[in-house]
Amino acid sequence: MIPLSWYLILAAAMVCIGLFGVIARRNAIAMLLSVELILNAVNINLLAFWRYVDVVHAAGQVFVVMVITAAAAEVAVGLAIIIAVYRKQKTIVTDDVSDLKG
Amino acid sequence: MTLEQIIFLIIAVVILxxxxxVVTAPKMIHAALWLILAxxxxxxxxxxxxxxxFAVVQVIVYIGAIAVLFIFAVMLTRKAMQDTGSQLNRYSILAAVICIMIFGALTGMLLSWGGSATLLESGALPADSIADLGVALTDPNGFLLPFEVASILLLAALIGAIYIGRDRSSGEGEQ
Structure with a gap:
């Protein structure tokens, strides 16, 4: 059987890779991709704890549903913002999009 | 090594x-495709x-909807970044060091935590965990309120995405 720690370490590695992407990537879409990695790692953790610790209650599963909902909303709004910025400034490099004055 | 462990290790290597x-691919479209594999x-x-x-939801929502949305966005902003230049900013070395340190700290903490070696007792899974989830999401004593708030969040995101993404320079498409 698989120990719980394997899932947790896999999720920790995914979070760290995603964090690196968010910090180091210059492209705004790549940063959103990295955020998706982080959210998936969170889902792995939630389902692992649900399965191993508290399988009787559905709370772990409900949290995964909420995370997926928030991820979908975040991607929709984030990509809309990126495309609006691209239409206005012709760039999605985060270093070049430094003014928020419309 | 049981079969489950072998499958887990292979899949973990593939995911990582x-x-x-995803975070290093020079071409954005490749990064989006690698994200689908992950x-x-x-x-x-x-x-x-x-x-x-949740495996099915993962395939439908993440691979079916979110990844396709990413690919659309990558294609719509194709000329925004030359695919040849450096994709990482000047803090990338520092970021890598910090992330490796965080990973080391998390792994050390998890390995020293006693509960991390928990093994699954077989047969503990309720027969109808999906039905339990459905009941919990619609039970007023359960998670009905978060469920409704999530639906409002989705509606707000929908309206917000339409409002933000609308082309305001041309007045043609406006109602």
């Missing part, structure tokens, strides 16, 4: 390699965790 390519690996992990409903 795909994740690394998400599919996470779906397999959900199957190993005996959560088949």
């Amino acid at each position: 390699l795909a994740s690394l390519f 998400l599919a690996g996470v779906a397999v992990i959900f199957v190993l965790l005996q959560a088949p409903f």
Whole structure:
């Protein structure tokens, strides 16, 4: 059987890779991709704890549903913002999009 | 090594390699495709965790909707970044060091934590965990309020995305 720690370490590695992407990537879409990695790692953790610790209650599963909902909303709004910025400034490099004055 | 462990290790390697390519691929469209591979690996992990409903949701929502949305956005902003230049900013070395340190700290903490070696007792899974989830999401004593708030969040995101993404320079499409 698989120990719980394997899932947790896999999720920790995914979070760290995603964090690196968010910090180091210059492209705004790549940063959103990295955020998706982080959210998936969170889902792995939630389902692992649900399965191993508290399988009787559905709370772990409900949290995964909420995370997926928030991820979908975040991607929709984030990509809309990126495309609006691209239409206005012709760039999605985060270093070049430094003014928020419309 | 049982079969489950071998499958887990293979899938974990696939997920981590795909994740690394997501954050380092020079071409954005490649990064989006690697993300699809990573998400599919996470779906397999959900199957190993005996959560088949979430494996299906992962495929439908993440691979079917979110990844396609990313690919659309990448194609719409194709000329925004030359694919040849450096994709990482000047803090990338520092970021890598920090992330490796965080990973080391998390792993050390998890390995020293006594509960991390928990093994699954077989047969503990309720027969109808999907039905339990459905009941919990619609039970007023359960998670009905978060469920409704999530639906409002989705509606707000829908309206916000339409409002932000609207082309305001041309007045033609406006009502």
